[in-house]
Amino acid sequence: MTRTVYLNGDFLPETEAKVSIFDRAFLMADGVYEVTSVLGGKLIDFDGHLKRLERSLNELDMKKPAAFDDLLSIHRKLVELNDIDEGLIYLQVTRGAPGDRDFVFPDPETTEPTLVLFTQAKPGLSNNPTAKTGIKVISIEDVRWGRRDIKTVQLLYPSMGKMMAKKAGADDAWMVEDGFVTEGTSNNAYIVKDGKIITRNLSTDILHGITRAAVLKFAREAQMTVEERPFTVEEAKEADEAFFTSASAFVLPVVEIDGAKVGDGTPGSVAGRLREIYLEESLKAAV
Structure with a gap:
């Protein structure tokens, strides 16, 4: 049609x-x-x-x-x-x-x-099967311009990052600058350690995700602890779980980084609960 x-x-x-x-x-x-x-x-x-x-x-x-x-x-x-x-x-x-x-x-x-x-x-957008299986990511150097907070159509390097991930047998890539994860190719990145949600703080280094803002709001309302700071790839590999957020994927668990399992290699409970809350609350407020 x-x-x-x-x-x-x-x-x-x-x-x-x-x-x-x-x-x-x-x-x-x-x-x-x-x-x-x-x-x-x-x-x-x-x-x-x-x-x-x-x-x-x-x-x-x-x-x-x-x-x-x-x-x-x-x-x-x-x-x-x-x-x-x-x-x-x-x-x-x-x-x-x-x-x-x-x-x-x-x-x-x-x-x-x-x-x-x-x-x-x-x-089937709201019933993405990868929400139950999780995805694999690789880390790549972040070589983009310095105003990543502006949502421009300059998407060549994120596209290249997704292709690098595909060639490596993974699903996506997390970009790294000075040893710290900035964000995914088209999403914001998170880890969970000892029940604490950790994600990079807002600045010109990352896009100010709309889904990110909503998820963090819902997390705090659910009495979850949130820490906004940079984290390293090694921290991510040692985390209990990891996930990303975006407007088109909502909340998706990450189960492997650079070939290393995150936690036990299966989607974690925090990411699963946040996805449930986000979809439920967002549908209530949809226009």
């Missing part, structure tokens, strides 16, 4: 949606994005994604698209038009297409941002 997508004010068949070759996201990776999960036909953590989008735009001095205040209704319309029960909505804002390639930002008064949204149907 041909999807209906959104492009600069219009709902179009995906085969008819066109973006200029001069768009700065295409030429300069000059764009930001968000991915919102859909469960039961409703949007998960939408307000958090919208606030982070606004922050990313501000950090890059990028103009808001004219339809910014209508993004909730656009998301809902796409869910309806594409009959999405479980899946994802991808949103991208770029600095636009000024008419020719130039390193200098175009005048925001004469260039409108490009706004694109499309859906991805993912039946």
Whole structure:
């Protein structure tokens, strides 16, 4: 079935949606994005994604698209038009297409941002089988730019990291800088030791995950101890359990790092409980 997508004010068949070759996201990776999960036909953590989008735009001095205040209704319309029960909505804002390639930002008064949204149907999103089996990760050097807190479309190295993991027979990669884990290729990383949840503190070193914020909030409300600090790969290997969070995977256990079992090599109880709480509470608040 041909999807209906959104492009600069219009709902179009995906085969008819066109973006200029001069768009700065295409030429300069000059764009930001968000991915919102859909469960039961409703949007998960939408307000958090919208606030982070606004922050990313501000950090890059990028103009808001004219339809910014209508993004909730656009998301809902796409869910309806594409009959999405479980899946994802991808949103991208770029600095636009000024008419020719130039390193200098175009005048925001004469260039409108490009706004694109499309859906991805993912039946069974909330019942990911890896939540019961866990995943394997490898560690790789983090060589990305220094503003990882901005959710830009510069995703080449994370893509390379996932390919490195695949070639090594693993599922994903955790990036390491100065001996400490920063984050996964598309997720925030955690370990659990003696009942304590440990995850890297917020800074420009990592993306400020929307699911991360919700999971930590729910963890504290459940009287779990949370410590926000960097941890090493060796700490992770010696942990009782490990897991990651993301908007599309929610909470998933990590059972192996660089070939070493985490704990007894099976998903831990903390990750399992946090996944249950997150899905239950997020569905209650879905819009």
